[in-house]
Amino acid sequence: MKLKKVLLSLCLCVVATMAAQQQNKEVLFTIDGNPYYTNEFVRVYNKNLELVKDDSQKDLDNYLDLFIGYKLKVNKANKLGLQNGKKYLNELKSYRIQLSKNYLTDTKVTDELIREAYERSKKEINASHILFMVGENAEPADTLKAYNKAMDVRKKILAGQDFGKLAAQYSEDPSAKQNEGNLGYFSVFRMVYKFENGAYSTPKGEVSMPIRTRFGYHLIKVNDVRENRGDITAAHIMILKPRKEDAEQEAKAKQTIDEIYQKLKQGEDFESLAKQFSQDKSTAPVGGRLNKFSSGELSSVTFEDQAFALKTEGEYSKPFQSEYGWHIVKLIEKHPAKPFEDLKAEFEGRIKRDDRSKLIAASMTEKLRAKYTIDRNEKVYEKVLKTLNDKVYTKSWTIPADSDILDKTLVTINNDKQLKVKGYLDYLASHQTAVAPLKPLGKYAQNVFDKYINEELATYYDDNLEREFPEFGIVMEEYRDGLLLFELMEKEIWEKAKIDTVGLEQFYNKNVANYQWKQRVDADIYSSTDEDVIKKTRKYLKKGKNAEYIKEKLNTADNVAVIEKSGVFETDSDALPKQNKYKEGVSKIIQEDDYYYVINTNQVLPASAKSFTECKGRVINDYQQYLESTWVDTLRDEFTVKINQNAFEKVKKQLQQ
Known part of the structure; x- marks a missing residue:
């Protein structure tokens, strides 16, 4: 509920002076022997001072009464056992989990990883690798064997042998037979973290030492480093490559894409052609539009390069062939790399979902073991x-x-x-x-x-x-009291006020003077920016014509010249054009600002009491406030309150300085 969200927001605004206020505390008052201290009163008073509009509540004596009333309600909630309710406990637990997040992680390590990820995101690396598989928890002998194999192959590379051919020969990555270990371009978060570290720490043109990941050992060669190209939104028209080698079918595919390209040059719509002819079933229905992508996200480097080569929105490529078929790609929008502040929250979430999270957890564990x-x-x-x-x-x-x-x-x-x-x-x-x-x-x-x-x-x-961080304990106490009070008010006041029909009607009858209608009119109000239109409207009203007739005569499909609203309005309502005297019948033309009005008053209603039904919502609200104000008095009779006047005088002097 919204009120509970407000409680959460308010509790997060804990003042910075909180630690100092823990010192020199005295018992300010007791409720049935339970002590409440001066430091809490001072803290709450200072925190709420700017929020209080009623000057009487800034008066310390009045504020003490309010504070005691608040604590009386919390005591009543505990006495009723509301603190043991399943719903209450679940909500309190949920709030605590949310609050504790910043205490349960190593924020310094997290911030360093976010900054590292952002700096890496500015670059794209083209790398190749050779994988020597070994289980993450393999026996030392097996681990050493894989490492030695990697070192032997690295020596061959350093001696001048071709990395790609060695990848095809030795790599245990199945794709290496086709791509010779080339992974194309990628940026941050595309690879497991340890591999990413190896790639970003290896200079262009060089080969890393064996890098251990959960898959085994990798030799990484960095082929190229370039600036991040950002993200791109594009559409394409695709003619699929024949499933089997067939020169005739391949020629037909090429002819088809060329014909589509010719139609584009003749001015035909890209989206329409994609819907008609593209054989990419997932994008053809939406005019060939692809989801936003960045380098390394698609399985075709050729396609990515063609897309990123386009410069202006709406520009489209010549037909080109990828490993999947023929394409024409159109640039819809280029999305440049975002600044750090825009990416910080996103990167933090991604870090907590990938291998980097283990570093944060390990750092926190190390601190706890030392603590x-x-x-x-x-x-x-x-x-x-x-x-x-x-x-x-x-x-x-x-x-x-x-x-x-x-x-x-x-x-x-x-x-x-x-x-x-x-x-x-x-x-x-x-x-x-x-x-x-x-x-x-x-x-x-x-x-x-x-x-x-x-x-x-x-x-x-x-x-x-709560014990380690006093400010956390205070916030949780505020949560606890706030949620308890919410549960108590709902049970003892709000629901009771809604269902106590006898009490509501008695309260209404006793306070009927507060629920009065002013003078009202039952009227139809016509308005227009054109005075001639209002003059015609008035003539029609004088002849007894209704709103439907008038609008049919004066309005057209392209022009609404006059509009009308009907209802019962209090004579001082802003919705009612002002007249010196309200009487039944058609008024004179009234001008207010740029509008002209004419009013057809059906009935003038004198000031009178509102019926219970007409003001029930307000009566319920007032009755709730009445119950609450009298309820605190009954709580003072139910519980024993003792105030330490000496301590209160000290608090007054402190706050009035």
Whole structure:
């Protein structure tokens, strides 16, 4: 709901002086013995001072009453158990997740990666590679074997042998047989991060040392580096290459594309020709229009080069052949590279979705390991190791049912949080498919243990954000109180006011003087910028003609000369042209600014009370406010409030300086 979004926005505007206000706090008042402190009152007063329009609420005595009233409502909500409601807890959890994002990531590393990605995005690299496949979690001997193979081939390249031919011979990338390892042009985020690093750090014309990615080792040769060409929106007409080699069919395809090109030169519409003749079924229905693309996104370098070679919008190429057939491409729009600020949010999202996110997580984990103590009970850990067996390698290991160490403390984090053996074993059992099958068994167990501790450290840190960062705790407290108050008001006031029909009518009858109509007229108002048209309108009205007749006579399909609106209007309404006296019948012509009016008044209605039905919405709103104002008084009777006057006098002096 909108109100809840407002609560979220307001809570994000925490003042910078918050930390200082934590000092020298005193109990300002208690509610049933629960203390509320001067620093919170000062902080809230200062934060809301500019938002308060009513000067009476700036008065400290009045503001204290308002503040106590607010806290009374929160106490009432807790007394009713609203803090345990599933809906409330879910919404509070959702808000906390959103707020905590900036605390749960290494913003410095993130910012560095964003800047790095932006600088790389300015360039496009044409590179070739030779892949020597080896599993990410391969045995050291297999890893070394792949590395040595890569080094042997690199020596051949440095000795002068052709990179492309060696790629076709040695690369374990299946496409290398056709493309000799050439990957074409690409920019940031197009390759896995480690490969991207290798490509961007290798000078043009040179070959990298073996670069390890999750696929294996790569030798990367940088063939060319150029400025980023940006993005492009284009359309094309395509005649497909024959499925089998057939000279006659190939000649026919060439003839067809040439004929289409001739039609274009004769002035025929590109979009229409694409719809009629293009054999690209996905784009023909939309006039050949392709989605916006950049270098390296399409599977044809030839097509990209032809498209980017076009200079002006609407320009189209001569027929050209790609590996897929014949094309004519038309430039619709060129999109230049965006500035850093426009790309920052997009790049941050992409970084969190690719391999770079592991760097951010690793940096955060390193900080947490340095921040907190991790005490492992080595004797217990030795017993844990004895519960494991080789079934973990077949993902069939289960926790021994007869184990007597499950409730033993395995780890203590920061002399505070205790992790039991069962927690670690549950983690190990559920992650058998996610952890590399390292040997020996002790190495496997340590690997799982490290991952387990990293996650527990992150959880511990998250659970203690309120304690670690006082400003975060204050914002969460504001959320908590605000959401509770929303739930309470909905339950005790808003819904009650809507369904309490007896109370509503009694409130209406008691306050009927507040729900009055002024003098009104039931009238038809005709207006035009042409005085002659209004004169004709008035004559028709005098003859008793209605709006339909008048508009039929004076309006045409191309020109609306007069318009009309009907209704009941209060005589001081801006919608009603002003007259000295309102009476039934047709008025004189009235001019206001550039418009001329004539009014046909059907009835003049004297000032009178509005019926309950006519003002029900306002009555409900007023009744809600009435219930709320009297409700606070009942809460003061329900709870015991004690104010520390000495502390309040100190606060007054502080705020009035």
